[in-house]
Amino acid sequence: MVALLPPQMHVFVRDWLSANNILLKSPDGHVLIDTGYVRHAPFTLALLRSKRGLGQEPLAKIVNTHCHSDHIGGNATIQRAYGCPIALPEGEAPLIEKWDTKALWLDYADQQTDRFAVDEVLRAGSTHLWGNLEWRALQAPGHDMGALVFFNPEYRILISGDALWENGYGLVMPRAIDPAAVPATRATLDMIAALDARVVIPGHGEVFTDAASALARAYARTAAFETDDARVARHALKVLLTFRLLDQQRMPLAELPAYVERVGMFRDLNAACLRLAPDQLADLLVRELARAGAVSIHDGFLVPT
Numbered sequence: 001m002v003a004l005l006p007p008q009m010h011v012f013v014r015d016w017l018s019a020n021n022i023l024l025k026s027p028d029g030h031v032l033i034d035t036g037y038v039r040h041a042p043f044t045l046a047l048l049r050s051k052r053g054l055g056q057e058p059l060a061k062i063v064n065t066h067c068h069s070d071h072i073g074g075n076a077t078i079q080r081a082y083g084c085p086i087a088l089p090e091g092e093a094p095l096i097e098k099w100d101t102k103a104l105w106l107d108y109a110d111q112q113t114d115r116f117a118v119d120e121v122l123r124a125g126s127t128h129l130w131g132n133l134e135w136r137a138l139q140a141p142g143h144d145m146g147a148l149v150f151f152n153p154e155y156r157i158l159i160s161g162d163a164l165w166e167n168g169y170g171l172v173m174p175r176a177i178d179p180a181a182v183p184a185t186r187a188t189l190d191m192i193a194a195l196d197a198r199v200v201i202p203g204h205g206e207v208f209t210d211a212a213s214a215l216a217r218a219y220a221r222t223a224a225f226e227t228d229d230a231r232v233a234r235h236a237l238k239v240l241l242t243f244r245l246l247d248q249q250r251m252p253l254a255e256l257p258a259y260v261e262r263v264g265m266f267r268d269l270n271a272a273c274l275r276l277a278p279d280q281l282a283d284l285l286v287r288e289l290a291r292a293g294a295v296s297i298h299d300g301f302l303v304p305t
């Protein structure tokens, strides 16, 4: 079998709470792309220090595809351990500098991360030598309006973050909240399609090679989103609730109506697109997530499956 990735690349495939960690090794300095969720930061550090990771060697740089909690959560811990700089997309840098917890979907989405500072800004169109490979930083707005993806033309490897997964992409804001998000999602898919990537390293899930099929699924989802804003909102709410459940493991079912009323992103998505009473919204989310097999109910607790 031909290796999918050159030997100096290693991907730690994580779960849905922590984004994948991509290690690019080089005698010029090792680079880590995305650091997972804050609760998993000690485990991310352990992976990095393992034999498959860096062992005893230093880390030269942390890079982020975008600044959501499941991609930046280990930044502070790993920076403390290695004393290395953090480089992130130009569009995200002001949000990190101000620590804008609403725009970063932190307390606004009931998600956490340890605070850190920006050391280096990555501009769209710039080229970087990481792991002895050339990576082009390309603007990939949609799920996150400031996101970048990284493409290596030599091996046609795409590090796609949450702009393209094997089955879908990261949640998108409905038009009623951000009119630019769904159109940007389509434009980003067009940009990715034109790259003709041979291998895609997504932010979540296994590395995959059939980019065309992944794009077809992503386009189908986008087409549905374009005609149904309420569907975009329901999808976003279900993703957010699943993330919360993965983080805290279980939630009393009786607390869910108050929860969706209290947390800003739930409240705003509901007010903009669904306009349901909190208990109706809670019912809808539980019903749809249970039908999809994503959650179940045990002794009055909602648990992820």
Ligand SMILES: [Zn+2]
Residues within 6 Å of the ligand: 066, 068, 071, 143, 144, 162, 170
């Ligand atoms: Zn994200």
